[in-house]
Amino acid sequence: MEHAPTRQTPNVCAPFELTDFPSNSYNGFMYDENDQLMIRLQEGDASAFDEIVAQHQQPLIGFFLRNTRDWQLAEDLSQETLLRIYNQSWNFLPVGRFKPWMYRIARNLLIDNVRKRSHDALIRAYQARSEENDPGLSRIAGQFLPPEHGINQREFSGLVDQLLEEIPDEQRQTFVLHHYVGLGLAEVAEILDSNVATTKSRLRLAREKLQDKLRPWGITAVKEE
Numbered sequence: 367m368e369h370a371p372t373r374q375t376p377n378v379c380a381p382f383e384l385t386d387f388p389s390n391s392y393n394g395f396m397y398d399e400n401d402q403l404m405i406r407l408q409e410g411d412a413s414a415f416d417e418i419v420a421q422h423q424q425p426l427i428g429f430f431l432r433n434t435r436d437w438q439l440a441e442d443l444s445q446e447t448l449l450r451i452y453n454q455s456w457n458f459l460p461v462g463r464f465k466p467w468m469y470r471i472a473r474n475l476l477i478d479n480v481r482k483r484s485h486d487a488l489i490r491a492y493q494a495r496s497e498e499n500d501p502g503l504s505r506i507a508g509q510f511l512p513p514e515h516g517i518n519q520r521e522f523s524g525l526v527d528q529l530l531e532e533i534p535d536e537q538r539q540t541f542v543l544h545h546y547v548g549l550g551l552a553e554v555a556e557i558l559d560s561n562v563a564t565t566k567s568r569l570r571l572a573r574e575k576l577q578d579k580l581r582p583w584g585i586t587a588v589k590e591e
Contacts, residue, residue, distance in 0.1 A: 401460035408455050415452055423448065425547055426472055432527060432542045433476055433535075443479060447472045465549060469557045473539070529579040533572055540565055541572035 397405065400421075406414035426447055430440035450471050458467060530538050536558065543554045555565040 397460050398462050398464070400464035401462060404455060404458050404464060405460055407452070408458070415448075418451065419448055422468065426468075428546055429469065429472060429542055430476060432530060432546065433539060434479075435527075435531060439479070443472070443475050446475055450475075463556075465547070466553045466556045469543060469547065469549070469553075473557055525580070525583065526576070529576055532579065533575050536560075537568045537572040537575070540568040541576070544569055 400418075403414045403418050407418070423444055426444035427440045430443045431437060434440055434443075447468065451468060454471075458464070530541065533541070539558060540554055543549050543557060544551065549557070551562050551565050551569070554560075554569075555562050558565065560568075
C-alpha cells in the first residue's frame with residue numbers, strides 16, 4: 367500500500383506531563399524509539415504516526431497474511447490496527463512494550479474477523495509479493511533451510527507459508543510472531559494471553575510439525591535455537 371491510512375482525529379490526551387524531564391527519558395528510564403514516537407503522537411505530532419506506519423505496516427501485513435492467506439484482508443486489517451493505534455495513543459504507557467501492545471490489537475482484530483468470515487473466504491489464494499527484504503524470512507531460512515539446498519528464498523517462503531496453513535492456529539500464531547516478527551517468548555505469551563512455558567511448547571510443536579512437513583521436500587536439516 368502506497369499511502370498511509372486515512373487518519374481520524376484522535377482524542378489526544380497524554381497520560382502524564384513531559385515537561386519536567388528530558389524527552390527521551392523518565393525517572394532514569396530511557397524510552398526506546400517506539401516509545402518516543404508514541405509520546406510525540408500523544409503530544410499531537412501527526413508526523414509521528416507516519417513514521418509508525420512506515421516502520422510497522424509491512425510487518426503487520428505479514429502477520430495477517432500468514433494467518434489469513436488473503437492479501438487484501440491483510441492490508442485492511444493492518445490499516446485498522448494502525449488506526450486503532452492512532453485513536454488509542456492516549457492510553458499507551460511508554461515502558462518499552464509497544465510491540466506487544468500493537469500485536470495484541472492486531473490479534474484481537476484477527477480473532478474478530480475470523481469469527482465473522484467463512485472458512486472459504488479466509489482460504490482464498492493470496493497474491494504473491496516479493497519478500498527479498500523481509501528480515502523475518504531470513505530468520506526462517508537460517509533456521510530451516512540448509513545452505514546446500516538448491517531452493518531459493520522466495521520459493522522457500524511460499525512453501526513455508528503453504529505448510530503453516532496446516533498447523534493449528536495458536537501454534538501458527540506463536541511461530542509467526544516469534545520467527546517472522548522477531549518477538550521474544552515473553553512478548554509472544556503476552557500477546558496470546560498465555561505463559562512462557564505454554565508459548566515455548568507451542569513454538570516447539572510448530573517447529574516440529576513444520577520440519578515434518580518439509581521433509582518430503584528434501585529439507586531435513588533444522589538448526590535448533
